[in-house]
Amino acid sequence: MATPPTIAVIGLGAAGTALAADLAGRGVPRILAHDVDLALVASVRLAGGVRVEGMGGPVLSRVTLPGSSAAAVARADVVFVATTADAHPAVARDVAAALRPGTVVVLYCGYVGGTLVFRRALAEAGADPDAVTVVETMNTIHLCGAMAPGRVFVSAMKRWLEVTGPTPDDTATALDRLGGLLPEFVAGRHLLETGLNNPNPIGHVPAATFGFALMDAADGPATTGVLHFDELFGDRLRAVSAALDAERLALMAALGLRGLSRPDFAARAYPPGSRHAGDVPRFGRKLLRRHVFEDVPCAIVPYVWLGERAGLRMPVSRALLDALSLATGVSFAVVGRTADALGEAAVDRLLATAGRAAP
Numbered sequence: 001m002a003t004p005p006t007i008a009v010i011g012l013g014a015a016g017t018a019l020a021a022d023l024a025g026r027g028v029p030r031i032l033a034h035d036v037d038l039a040l041v042a043s044v045r046l047a048g049g050v051r052v053e054g055m056g057g058p059v060l061s062r063v064t065l066p067g068s069s070a071a072a073v074a075r076a077d078v079v080f081v082a083t084t085a086d087a088h089p090a091v092a093r094d095v096a097a098a099l100r101p102g103t104v105v106v107l108y109c110g111y112v113g114g115t116l117v118f119r120r121a122l123a124e125a126g127a128d129p130d131a132v133t134v135v136e137t138m139n140t141i142h143l144c145g146a147m148a149p150g151r152v153f154v155s156a157m158k159r160w161l162e163v164t165g166p167t168p169d170d171t172a173t174a175l176d177r178l179g180g181l182l183p184e185f186v187a188g189r190h191l192l193e194t195g196l197n198n199p200n201p202i203g204h205v206p207a208a209t210f211g212f213a214l215m216d217a218a219d220g221p222a223t224t225g226v227l228h229f230d231e232l233f234g235d236r237l238r239a240v241s242a243a244l245d246a247e248r249l250a251l252m253a254a255l256g257l258r259g260l261s262r263p264d265f266a267a268r269a270y271p272p273g274s275r276h277a278g279d280v281p282r283f284g285r286k287l288l289r290r291h292v293f294e295d296v297p298c299a300i301v302p303y304v305w306l307g308e309r310a311g312l313r314m315p316v317s318r319a320l321l322d323a324l325s326l327a328t329g330v331s332f333a334v335v336g337r338t339a340d341a342l343g344e345a346a347v348d349r350l351l352a353t354a355g356r357a358a359p
Contacts, residue, residue: 005077005177008032009063010070010091012040012050015108016082017152018142021052024061026181032073033063041065043149053147054154055276071098078104078177081118082140084290085111085298092121101131104177106163110136111298112195112306113342115166116350120343135165135174138194139269141184147283155276157184158269162197164188166350192350193257196248199265201299204291206240207232209323215287225282232286240316247316248303254310256355296324301336306347 007028009020012035020031033050035041044050049062066072073079074095081091088107099105099122107114114136119129143156163185165171171187178185188194208215211232214223221231233241245262252259260268300321307314325332339347 004028004181005179006030006032008034008073008076008079009082010034010073010079010095011082011084011087012037012044012150013082013084014144014146014152015140015142016080017050017146017150018052018144018154019080019082019108019140020063021050021059021061021152022056022141023181024063025056025059028181031061031063032076033065034067034070034073036070037149038068040149047150049150051151052144052154053152054144054278054280055142055157056154070094074098074103075100076103078106078174080106080108082108084294085109085114086294088114088118089121092118093125096122096125096127099127099132103132104174105132105134106174107134107136109139109198110195111198111200111294111337112302113192113337113347114195114298115191116342116346117337119166120341120346133165133170133173133177135163135170136191136194137185138162138164138188138198139200139265141182145284147281153281153283155280156270157274159184159271159274160269161185162188162194164191164194166191166346190257190350190354192255192347192354193252196252196257196303197260197265198299199262201295201303202241202245202248202262203230203233204295205300205320205324206237206244208287208291208295209320209327210237210240211287212292212324212327215285215289215292221282223286225280225284225286244316244320247307247312247314251303251307251310251312251314254312255306255351292324292328293330296321296332297336301332301338302342304333305338309351 009016020033023031049060051060115134118134122129141158142154144152144154147153161184217223249259300317303317304314
């Protein structure tokens, strides 16, 4: 058996914690980890590692926490960036000087255009983005929530997940470096297709918009338990979500990309046997801040901007964007992933290949 690559995980929220523990269980002998939350790091050190319950657990997996900066772990063969997508530029700046030529960086996950944002931030920090391979995943393997620092409950595990780079060669390089360690990963056809097919915004943003008051409330089961998210979806909210999904699929068709509806994604990613068979505990908030501050700038804003390029009005996306900008006081259309953040020339090059993506 080939020697597993050295792997680093930047970000020990729910997704990063579950990934680190899972990789340890798959035979990776040493996992480097980092998080900007030093209290979380201290908790993991005190506990002796990261703990997973639910699917794949209970298990305590050791990780190595070598320093107080992301650069301390960036010299691994494969670096998973498991922060929220809005933090991608900051992570790129932190690791720019430490990344070795040939390193594979996996944005876990990229949302819309994450790889473009990360590569641009590397260049602005003085690094050569072409010296490394940057790819992104469509979503995360584990459907999970943080019960406490370094401790997660996994309620489901995806059996299929696209990973894609700017070119097919980038994608192949990343998968080759992982050496079959994560068989759930399959090569995506097109970078923007993979990002636009992330189903998270289709559920998160309508729920956050119409349930915004619940984000800071404590009203029992209605607001508690992040793994029971679908309990919020009555018929009216389900209709808004479906309208947003239809608008996204129309955008993708206009761009020459293959859209995957939210229900179709769930059917493909979660075949029988991929969900926890027992009870799922309630913990945490049902509506998380990242459902707004990650999903809106990193998905809804590019929906609107790309729609404008394609001559589409995008009324549902615009309404949700305006409502949450008003509710938060944040001009997401300014700070989100627009032409300035993604790099219009880079988007042009990708869209020029959209209709020619391999079947």
